[in-house]
Amino acid sequence: MALKEDDIKDLGLEIGEEVKPMSVGWDCCERGCQNECQEYCESYTQGCASGCQSTCLVSCQGCEDHCERFCQNGECGSCQSCQTCQTTCESSCQDAAQKNSAPNAPSSISVPSNIKGGETINITWGAATDPDGNLAGYILEKKTDNAGFSQIYKGSSRSLSDTIVVGSNTVQYRVRAYDSYGKVSSYRTSNIITVTNNSAPEISGRDEDLGGKKAPFKINLSVSDKDSDTVNVVAKLNGSIVKTINNIKLNTNYEIEIDAARFNALALNARNEIEISATDSKATSYRRYTFARVNSAPEITLEKAIFGEQDKPFSFKYKVTDAENDACSVRILFGSKVLDYKKDVELGKEQTYTFSKLDFAKIPAGEISIKIEATDANDGVSSKIVTFNKTINGCGYVFKKDTAAKASQAIVSVSRKIDEKSTFKAYVCNNANDSNPTWEEVTDMMEKIYTLKNDKKTAAKWAFGLKVEVVRGKDAGDSYLNAIGYSYR
Incomplete structure (x- = not known):
């Protein structure tokens, strides 16, 4: 460290005056080293009063190092001021430590009451207080079976995740607080928790909100x-x-049904919970679903649902009700084909659906399902199924068109395949609007001009009519009509 201008003058020298080098002796130490060291060490002493002893020692060591660097000669290497610094600093630290009180125990400790081997649990504890405001953190200890407690955590947090070793019988935890001087509180100790080493059943899927x-x-x-x-x-x-x-039965699919009675009894827009529990001899697992009933679907009641064998158009009856009395529409469906549609069906009143001849004819033979589907104004949908076995005794085609005058001649052409055990017939008429048309057979006149004999009608207008039919014989094979052509005048 360089001398100051005043220090030079105190030596009896003028600035710029050349002098011979001389060793710096005790007098230099008294005025230079010791004064500087005293100031340096006192500044550290003031900072030591509130700190720990180890901090004081570091500070005072720095003071001594400074003295040695400043005074290379003389006795300044052992300045009394540095010793005073260390003594004062240690005394301050000892006084603070002697006055410090231990913190209070944490207010609580929380450990899950049901613990399974192999799972990770969360331990939490309440905050501790310190009368001197020196709280530094917490020490958590764990005891497994008959072993002693061992530390598993030290720090400022108030929670810890801990994995339980499979095969453990019991676990216990305790926690205490410590302060910045190293003093510790008494323990807050948990109950002894029994560990379940059985694997709980597993339910497929995941907890889920199913929405509306x-x-x-x-x-x-x-x-x-x-x-x-x-x-x-x-x-x-x-x-x-x-x-x-x-x-x-393990690993087998099962259905849990929320049926119409339970569903319609739920309040609209309220949260509902389905809880499924699976319990073995030692453990239970859960699966939970939530949903809201946003609207009750209409309810369909059938007078009869199974109609057995049917070889011609028939009728069935149904009734529609709705818990909220919403307006409802009904569709009668064969697959995706709509056979009938009622836009605003009268609730609670019996309805009748009758197959038209054409719709029934278009349905193939075999086991048939007809769906009755009701939809309310809030998009609630429900359905019921009518079943029957359609047996085919024949097939046919009927055509009718109004004419200005009586048709007198006709030509009919039918492309067909008819099994030898089945019968094919074709007819024409000129009074197709009558309730009982006068059909004239033209089976043997295919692709030839036929002159119609009838000259009477009961309806207001004349109309040309064509009818083609195939009657299936016993044990007959397939028969079908490919195309039908006709003309008349």
Whole structure:
């Protein structure tokens, strides 16, 4: 460190005056080194009063190092000021530590009451207080089975995730607080928790919000169990049991149905919970679904649903009701084909649907399903099925067209394949508008001019008519009509 101008003058020198080098002795130390060291060390002493002793020692060591660098000669290497600094600093630290009180124990400790081997749990604890405001953190310890407690965490956090070793029988936790001087509180200790080493059953799927539901519905699920234990399943809707399956067959699909009665009894737009529990001898797992009933679907009641064998058009009856009395429409469907549509069906009144001859003819032979589908104004949809077995005894085609005058001649052409055990016939008439037309057979006159004999009508207008039919014989093979052509005058 360089001398200051005043220091030069105190030596009896003028600035710029050349002098011979001389060693710096005790007098230099007294005025230079010691004064500087005293100021330096006092500044560190003031900073030590509120710190720990280790900080003081570092500060005072720095003071001594400074003295040695400043005074290379003489006795300044052991300045009394540096010793005073260290002594004062240590004394300050000792006084603060002696006055410090230990923190209070954490207010609580929380550990899950049901613990399974192999799972990760979360331990939390309440905050501790410190009368001197020196709280630094917490020490968490764990005890497994009959072993002693061992530290698993130290720090300022108040929670820890811990994985339980499979095969453990019991676990216990305790926590205490510590301050910046190293003093610790008493322990806050948890209960001894028994560890379950059985694997809980697993329910397929995931917890899910199903959103808005407009009609009764089903949930599919299966259950597995690593230990192949006997598992019982209980499904609840808002706490009420919907279905119980004892000794469920593992890894097999099951349906949990929320039927119309339960669904329609739910309040609109309210949150509902389906809870499915699977329990073996030691553990239970859960699957939960939530949904809201946004509208009740209409309800369809059938007078009869199964109609057996049918070889000609027939009728069936149904009735539609709606819990909210919403306006409802009805469609009668064969596959995607709409056979009938009622825009605003009268609720609670019996309705009758009768197959038209043409619609019935277009339906193939065999087991047939007809759907009655009702939709309300809020898009609630429900359906019922009518079934029958259509037997075919024949097929045919009927054509009618009004004419200004009586048709007197006609030509008919039919491309066909008729089994030898079946019968084909063709007819024409000129009074097709009558309630009982006068059909004249032209089976043997295919592709020839035929002169119609009838000259009477009961209807207001004349009309040309054509009818082609195939009557199926017993044990007959396939017969069909490919194309029909005709003309008349």
